[in-house]
Each structure stands twice: as structure tokens, then as C-alpha cells.
Amino acid sequence: MVADRTHLEVGYVSRAHGLGGEVAVKTFDPSSESLFDVPKVLVRRKDGVLKELAIESLRATGKEILLCLVGVDGRADAEQLVGSTVLVFREDLEEPAPGEYFQGDLVGMTAFDEAGVLLGTVEEVWDSGPVPNLVIRGTGRGELLVPFVDEFVPTVDLEQRRLVVRPPEFVE
Helix, strand or coil: CCCCEEEEEEEEEEECCCCCCCEEECCCCCCHHHHHHEEEEEEEECCEEEEEEEEEEEEEECCCCCEECCCCCCCHHHHCCCCEEEEEHHHCCCCCCCCCCCHHHHCCCEEEECCCCCEEEEEEEEEECCCCCCEEEECCCCEEEEEHHHHHHEEEEECEEEEEEEHHCCCC
């Protein structure tokens, strides 16, 4: 999904927690603290319905963030949100420093090599190691996994929604 300019996808509701209506959220970036900086979230249910919910309280566990949301009053309400995407309002976040990016902004960007050859589209960002990895698909060459560091991604143009990529097999 292409990121919009008003919201940023940060994770998804993985499960209901307890009987009181808490939901467990897995963030796409395990190191992200964005949910701790915002007063409300936007939840996009699997059926596409959007619902703005104020955060009553939250706490981190090892791999998830447990949220108590105003209006989610019991386990049945929480279970209805399982599988929903969790978004934050950009206006509630500080802008990233120059040279830093919200990972959600990278999804949907078009990737080219240094010669201008289309490599595909960034479809996911995986946090499976010391740096995020861009998952680029779409040109018939299969899936391309590129570490998101300057050596492999020398150019990011958010306005044009394009990246210049030097895939690992191309780097000398």
C-alpha cells in the first residue's frame, strides 16, 4: 500500500489480550516508539472500515505493545479488531531527521538501479537483522532483498516516490 500524507501504518492488531479489551499490536519496526508519542490511532479493520480511537493506556511487552483504547470495552470488542492495521496521524509525530525515513513511506516506492533500469516496487520492509531490508518485487527477476543503508540505497526521493538501489550482487 502506498503511504498517504496524513497517516502512517505502524503495525497491526495481532490478538486480544485478557478480558478487559486490551489489544496486542505488533509494530512493523520492532524498535519503533511511535505509539508512545501519540494520543490516538486510526484502525483499519479487515473489512476496510476506519475507526479513530483514543489511547487510554499502553505498555510494552517483549514483542508487542498492549493498548487500551477508549471504546474497546471487553474481549469481544478487542477480538473484532484482530487483523486490523494500526495507523498514526502524521501530525502527532515529529518529522524524521534529514536522511532518516519512516519505514512506511518506503513501501510503494519504485526502485531503479543506478543505470535507471526498473527493478520493481518496494512491497515490504523487513526488520530481521541489524538494519531494515527492503523487499522489492515486480520485474520478473524474483524478489530482491536490499539492506536499507547508504551503500545499497544511495538515493531516496520521497517526492517522486523513487529509490536508486545498488543490490548487494551489484556492489563491488
